[in-house]
Amino acid sequence: MSKNFFNYLESNRKNVISLLSSLIEMPTVNPPGENYEKIVSFLEKRCRETGLNTRRYITPKKILRKFGINEGSGRISLVADWSVGAKKTLHIASHYDVVPATDKWRTDPFKAVIKGNRIYGRGSEDMKGNIASVLFALEAIKGCGIRPALDLQLSFTPDEETGGRTGLGYLVRKGLVKADYAMSEGYSSEYVSIGNKGVIWAEVTVKGKASHASMPHRGVNAFERMAILWSELEKLKKRIERRRTRFNMRDAVSRRPSLVMGGLLEGGVKVNVVPGIVRFSIDRRLIPEENVNLARKELEKVIKRFNARYRDSKVSIKFSSQERPSISPDDRNFFKVVSRAVEETTGRRARFCLMPGATDLRYFMWKGVPALGYSARGGETWHSDNEFVYIDSLIDTAKVYASVMTKLR
Numbered sequence: 001m002s003k004n005f006f007n008y009l010e011s012n013r014k015n016v017i018s019l020l021s022s023l024i025e026m027p028t029v030n031p032p033g034e035n036y037e038k039i040v041s042f043l044e045k046r047c048r049e050t051g052l053n054t055r056r057y058i059t060p061k062k063i064l065r066k067f068g069i070n071e072g073s074g075r076i077s078l079v080a081d082w083s084v085g086a087k088k089t090l091h092i093a094s095h096y097d098v099v100p101a102t103d104k105w106r107t108d109p110f111k112a113v114i115k116g117n118r119i120y121g122r123g124s125e126d127m128k129g130n131i132a133s134v135l136f137a138l139e140a141i142k143g144c145g146i147r148p149a150l151d152l153q154l155s156f157t158p159d160e161e162t163g164g165r166t167g168l169g170y171l172v173r174k175g176l177v178k179a180d181y182a183m184s185e186g187y188s189s190e191y192v193s194i195g196n197k198g199v200i201w202a203e204v205t206v207k208g209k210a211s212h213a214s215m216p217h218r219g220v221n222a223f224e225r226m227a228i229l230w231s232e233l234e235k236l237k238k239r240i241e242r243r244r245t246r247f248n249m250r251d252a253v254s255r256r257p258s259l260v261m262g263g264l265l266e267g268g269v270k271v272n273v274v275p276g277i278v279r280f281s282i283d284r285r286l287i288p289e290e291n292v293n294l295a296r297k298e299l300e301k302v303i304k305r306f307n308a309r310y311r312d313s314k315v316s317i318k319f320s321s322q323e324r325p326s327i328s329p330d331d332r333n334f335f336k337v338v339s340r341a342v343e344e345t346t347g348r349r350a351r352f353c354l355m356p357g358a359t360d361l362r363y364f365m366w367k368g369v370p371a372l373g374y375s376a377r378g379g380e381t382w383h384s385d386n387e388f389v390y391i392d393s394l395i396d397t398a399k400v401y402a403s404v405m406t407k408l409r
């Protein structure tokens with residue numbers, strides 16, 4: 001990028017700060033999904049002022065009902081285009097919803113508070129900071145009279161924090177967006193994310209027989225059976241944890257798949273009653289080399305064997321959701337442009353890594369669109385109290401995105 005351009009970004013830092021502050025001060029809390037209309041109107045105005053063409057999409061009620069959404073704002077997505085008549089389109093996706101805030105914040109979560117190089121506020125890091133950086137990059141490109149090298153399309157969607165199926169997932173499924181390449185939130189600094197693990201959620205029910213604790217021989221203790229089952233599942237877990245993905249991860253330990261039991265746990269009614277039923281949850285994360293159906297079968301096999309051995313109790317497993325791992329196609333040209341942009345900006349070699357958690361980019365990856373995640377850096381406190389983002393990183397992220405917009409073709 002030209003020196004002129006970098007000067008523009010540095011001398012207009014106050015623009016990105018005031019833009020992010022305005023975004024934080026619209027509490028788009030999800031669930032239930034609040035102030036969506038307000039923020040879409042704000043972003044729409046901003047995009048139009050920058051010369052982009054915008055349109056809105058409303059997610060139909062029928063789809064909202066299907067995913068259990070029956071309260072909060074209407075689900076509105078905004079799509080904004082800057083077309084230069086190129087053959088290809090870079091799509092930059094952003095979600096504008098934020099997770100709720102607790103009362104443990106030291107500052108008002110919906111007021112942008114600046115302390116040195118940090119801006120505190122709910123959504124500062126996840127991911128209103130990115131929205132500010134991307135819009136800032138566009139404004140700087142326009143302001144310096146530069147043209148993108150390919151068509152640009154931006155989307156601003158709701159509900160990422162509750163799975164994204166009623167936001168970006170809907171737009172992608174319906175073919176309402178264009179993307180030869182896609183970018184959105186992900187890792188920061190020299191790290192770029194290229195995909196995420198898959199996830200299976202299940203609920204295991206262990207049924208025994210309740211009886212009075214003075215006559216335990218008349219019952220079958222579901223809690224004790226669960227303990228035996230747990231040790232069987234623990235063996236499966238050990239086996240699973242020996243697997244390693246061939247993809248890089250920022251933390252080496254995350255290269256393994258994982259199995260977490262008991263995130264939700266219930267059972268037992270009274271101190272003097274032999275528990276007749278116990279339930280616990282399973283969260284299973286899959287590396288790209290694993291397959292959702294096989295992972296389910298591994299769990300079912302343990303349970304089947306258990307039921308065959310203990311015939312006076314009954315274990316069942318119910319899968320409540322499953323998503324396969326997602327990984328960006330390895331597009332050399334795209335990866336090279338992003339990696340150069342990151343190196344130029346951070347001075348460090350770009351590192352492409354898989355993320356343990358999922359973002360909306362998976363909707364593009366599943367369609368075979370090359371998709372990379374890059375974000376402004378904060379305290380990695382996304383969903384907890386006192387979330388913040390570094391102001392310097394907002395500027396750097398704008399540089400990275402601007403560089404990609406003007407070099408990728």
Ligand SMILES: [Zn+2]
Nearest residue numbers: 126127160185
């Ligand atoms: Zn996010």
